[in-house]
Amino acid sequence: MIYLKTFELSNDRSSNPNIYPFNILKDKEPEVFVFQNITVLYGNNGSGKSTILNLMAHKLNLKGKERTSSEVIGTCGYFEKYASKCEYELGENENGRKVRRIPESSRYIKSEEILYEVRKIQQDAILQESIESNLARERGLQNAQDFLKTKEGEKQFERFKFARG
Numbered sequence: 001m002i003y004l005k006t007f008e009l010s011n012d013r014s015s016n017p018n019i020y021p022f023n024i025l026k027d028k029e030p031e032v033f034v035f036q037n038i039t040v041l042y043g044n045n046g047s048g049k050s051t052i053l054n055l056m057a058h059k060l061n062l063k064g065k066e067r068t069s070s071e072v073i074g075t076c077g078y079f080e081k082y083a084s085k086c087e088y089e090l091g092e093n094e095n096g097r098k099v100r101r102i103p104e105s106s107r108y109i110k111s112e113e114i115l116y117e118v119r120k121i122q123q124d125a126i127l128q129e130s131i132e133s134n135l136a137r138e139r140g141l142q143n144a145q146d147f148l149k150t151k152e153g154e155k156q157f158e159r160f161k162f163a164r165g
Helices: 049-059 069-073 078-085 111-139 141-148 151-163
Strands: 004-008 032-034 087-090
Touching (some): 004 049, 049 078, 111 141, 111 151, 141 151
C-alpha cells in the first residue's frame, strides 16, 4: 500500500535568499516526487533531503516532525508558510481504492533516532553482560542469570541503567 502517491514542492520564492526553506529547494529536481513501494532520496550533505522529509512531515502533520524556530521562539513561521504551499496526493490501498487519510499511527523517524535506539540496545547488552559477569564471580553464572530474571534482578538492572547516565 502506498499512502502517499505524490508530493509537490511549493513554487513560492522569497526575495531574501536567506529565508529558509524558500530558496533552498529552488531548481532542485524533481519538483514533484512520485512514490513507489520503495523510494530513495539521495544526494550530498546539504542537498535538502532532510528538509524535504520534514516538509512532508509538517504538511501531513505527522508525529515526530521537527520543531521549527518559529514554534520555539515565536518568530515568523517561514517554514510553515512554505509547507502550507506544498501539495500532495494520497495513494491507493491493495484493492486499488483511494486512501482517504494517512494512518494516525504514522510518524516521521529520522536516521538519528534509529541509530540512537540501536546504540541503546547495544549499551543494554553490554551492561547485561557486565552485570552477569560480576554476579557470576559472586554467585556462579547460572545463579547470576537466574537472579536477573527475578523481580529483584530486574530492579537491579534498571538501577544500573539509570546510574550509567
